[in-house]
Amino acid sequence: MKQFKGRVLASGNYKGKVIVSKQGVNTLATFQKSALMNKKQVIASDQNNSDIYGKNITGIALALPMTIGSTTGGMVLQVVCSMGINPACLLFSEPIDSLAAAGVVLAKVWENSNIIVIDKLGKEFLDTIKSDDDIEVKEDGTVTIL
């Protein structure tokens, strides 16, 4: 059992599996296909990200360093949150980037979303955590790999 503490940007509790991207997640490339086709789940569609490509990331924790790519990114996050097909948690090892931050704020202010967002979990967090690990996320920003 290993514990990490980050900064809480949107609080909540979660217990379940995690999908891990060791590289930056391209929000548009990852979410666009499922969102565009009005799917009930997001199957990650970024061909350049073999860590998560083809995986269902709806309702599950997503650990990542940051998001990258198009500046539609924040709005895309807002949309998937409004559709209820967002990851349950976004767990950033790095300080959150401006696009993801915009998405989190848009989802909070305009969609009343309950997505959990923690950043600054550190490099060791991303080095340690693996896809399909069971984790527990607490309101205070503690992430425990069970």
Next chain:
Amino acid sequence: MYEPKMVLTDEQKDILNGKQGPTKAKIMETLVRYGDIFDAKRLVKVTHNQGHLVTSFGIPLLKPVYRIMDEIIAADLKAEGGFSMDPRPLDYKNVKCSPLEKLVFNLILYGKQEDYEKQLTKIGLTSKDKFTCACYFKEVGNIPKEGDILSWAESSAVNYANSVLGARCNRNSGMIDIFGSILGYVPEFGLLTDEGRKATYKVIVKTSKKPIPQILGSAIGMKVMEEVPYIVGLDKFLGSELTDDVCDYLKDFGAATASNGAVGLYHIENLTPEAKKLKTKLLVKDYKEYVIDDEELERIYKSYPIMWKNKDKKGNLAFIGCPHLSLNQLNLWTDRIVNALKENNLKKVKARTILCTAPEVKEEFMKTPNYQRLLKTGATLTCICPLMYTNNPLTKSHRIMTSSNKLRTYSIARYYKDEELLLAICGKEVK
């Protein structure tokens, strides 16, 4: 009620507290929360009052966007300085589609386009032609000055404005762009600050010839991600003046850094405005290094996956111009295509070839003899965003080729170097 961490003026506090209406209060809350995440100390005035918005497509799915637009219109709010937009998604005249493709585009993908454009007009769209990702072209005229504060989105435009024009803009998301333009303020953090514009990477270019901008940008984007690179050794190939050719190079290079990574600003030694003034003072003390040589570029190029269903077949559709082509590039590509056909004893291109540019640039190009020369090759000229075309799943049946690393990143289009693409559109085998 949200308690801001940053210091607001009395007027800004009043807006946040709803004294100018609930919609303006929510817009203010969004910008303040956004800035607070980055420890912004205050909001600063947007000094280049023309905005640029990234969300130009009327996908029915974007219900939150249309709902917010309606709310803004109902509250009688607008971007007083106006704004340009990213390109439209459709142009059936110049980008032919099958009846089934049209059905998907019209009913599923972009069925809200007309309604959305009406909303945009009400909140400040400058004119019906202001649809391009390269709003900074002189023909388009949304050109900030060095030091201007912007409220723009569109990763390639923000990247160009920061790096080539020396303006200051964060990599804002869609919606944040219009909110900043309506309020006239943006939170001061990141690329708006001197500290945030310092380079944490020194990229040393040691190639034997001028690197292909699309691959060089891709390599740097993948390596530095959202950090600021200071690039040395490139001025050897580009010189020290921002000529039309150099600006075209930097446009395509920058778009690749922004889409393959998250670069919002780069400095090129002896070339870009801040690098010319501040030189190596732009580097932080403990900067990282990344050396790029011919082998590294080849490694990056070879790493691009081919996503076509049938990888052994030839491509049958080529898109050139993502970001949009400048007038200079349109002339160059016309010559290239005409010459390639001549060398291969052809009159028309063998693969459907579509060039993309801004509406105002197209208008200028149409006045020149090169427009007819281009059309005679069988190529067409459009103002759409090719990425939005590839959003239609039915377009997967086409084997799309491109010389754009941005389009490659966001679609299943296969990347070709310029000279390879020319051979491919002449029907030649390219391995």
